[in-house]
Amino acid sequence: MKSRIPLILLACGSFNPITNMHMRLFELARDHLHQTGRYQVIEGIISPVNDGYGKKGLVSARHRVAMAKLALGTSDWIRVDPWESEQETWIETVKVLRHHYNESLRLLQSKKEFMKNKRPIERSAEDSLSYQYSVLPELKLLCGADFLQTFKTPNLWKEEHITEVVEKFGLVCVSRAGSDPAQHIKESELLSKFQHNIFLVKEWIQNEISATQIRYALCRGLSVKYLIPDSVIAYITHHNIYTEESERKNEGDLLQPLKLHSSRVNPLND
Numbered sequence: 001m002k003s004r005i006p007l008i009l010l011a012c013g014s015f016n017p018i019t020n021m022h023m024r025l026f027e028l029a030r031d032h033l034h035q036t037g038r039y040q041v042i043e044g045i046i047s048p049v050n051d052g053y054g055k056k057g058l059v060s061a062r063h064r065v066a067m068a069k070l071a072l073g074t075s076d077w078i079r080v081d082p083w084e085s086e087q088e089t090w091i092e093t094v095k096v097l098r099h100h101y102n103e104s105l106r107l108l109q110s111k112k113e114f115m116k117n118k119r120p121i122e123r124s125a126e127d128s129l130s131y132q133y134s135v136l137p138e139l140k141l142l143c144g145a146d147f148l149q150t151f152k153t154p155n156l157w158k159e160e161h162i163t164e165v166v167e168k169f170g171l172v173c174v175s176r177a178g179s180d181p182a183q184h185i186k187e188s189e190l191l192s193k194f195q196h197n198i199f200l201v202k203e204w205i206q207n208e209i210s211a212t213q214i215r216y217a218l219c220r221g222l223s224v225k226y227l228i229p230d231s232v233i234a235y236i237t238h239h240n241i242y243t244e245e246s247e248r249k250n251e252g253d254l255l256q257p258l259k260l261h262s263s264r265v266n267p268l269n270d
């Protein structure tokens, strides 16, 4: 275990609402990465997208973050991080990765400072116990196969951002009905070039849980029990979050992909 590379998994998306499958993505990815024998997954982060993303039916990030927090109450390694949702506007995914990478750098630095101030005997005991916390972890973007497919949507992603994602960080992509990530990689020169940094994870117990279908069921008063956690169902009922009205939010925003890149003043550098 000592020489394994510590790794943080970051998933970006709407999480509108968080589903059991979102959390399963992390469990599947962690098993897969551990099976490579090279990595030790130390943390999972869910980053709900900013309200400015403007997707149809996207309810307020305040609710999406609260639901994710409730759902993750049963996990001892995955957490929700509101940073992305708290920015002034929608920001590109690579900037979210950069932020979390810098955060892990900062954390490592402060741990090193802390260790420096300890007595040598304490230091050596803690060092051997927590090797994985004393080197800089890698950060990889965790997604479903449909997410990978969006790379080829015109005007949605900048090529240099895709390059940075697969070259500097890396991708862990879980299979999803209707998408063929291996084929998609084969067809893309860029993705093929960095194939060594793209991990394809197969979900053998196939299911088609989708947040959109969950919202539709909720709007029709149908049960979603066992698809999302009970705590999240209780929150949705209490706040009456998913209604026909919430589904109409951002309706008609057909140019959303183009809008993301054309009309925004982005506070962060490219």
Ligand SMILES: O=P(O)(O)OP(=O)(O)OP(=O)(O)OC[C@H]1O[C@@H](n2cnc3c(O)ncnc32)[C@H](O)[C@@H]1O
Residues within 6 Å of the ligand: 011, 012, 013, 014, 015, 016, 021, 022, 025, 142, 143, 144, 145, 146, 147, 174, 175, 176, 177, 207, 208, 209, 210, 211, 212, 213
């Ligand atoms: O219908 P929408 O609102 O798009 O919701 P969704 O279920 O696709 O959920 P998100 O867009 O919030 O997804 C966040 C990430 O989780 C992945 N994901 C969600 N459900 C999945 C499933 O059933 N199998 C594999 N990946 C999934 C998806 O590809 C994204 O990378």
Ligand SMILES: NC(=O)c1ccc[n+]([C@@H]2O[C@H](COP(=O)(O)O)[C@@H](O)[C@H]2O)c1
Residues within 6 Å of the ligand: 012, 013, 014, 015, 049, 053, 055, 091, 092, 093, 094, 147, 156, 157, 158, 161, 260
């Ligand atoms: N250029 C980009 O960085 C870019 C473009 C489109 C979507 N995304 C991200 O992908 C995720 C997509 O989420 P949905 O599947 O819920 O639409 C969101 O986190 C969004 O911010 C990033």
Ligand SMILES: [Mg+2]
Residues within 6 Å of the ligand: none
């Ligand atoms: Mg989706």
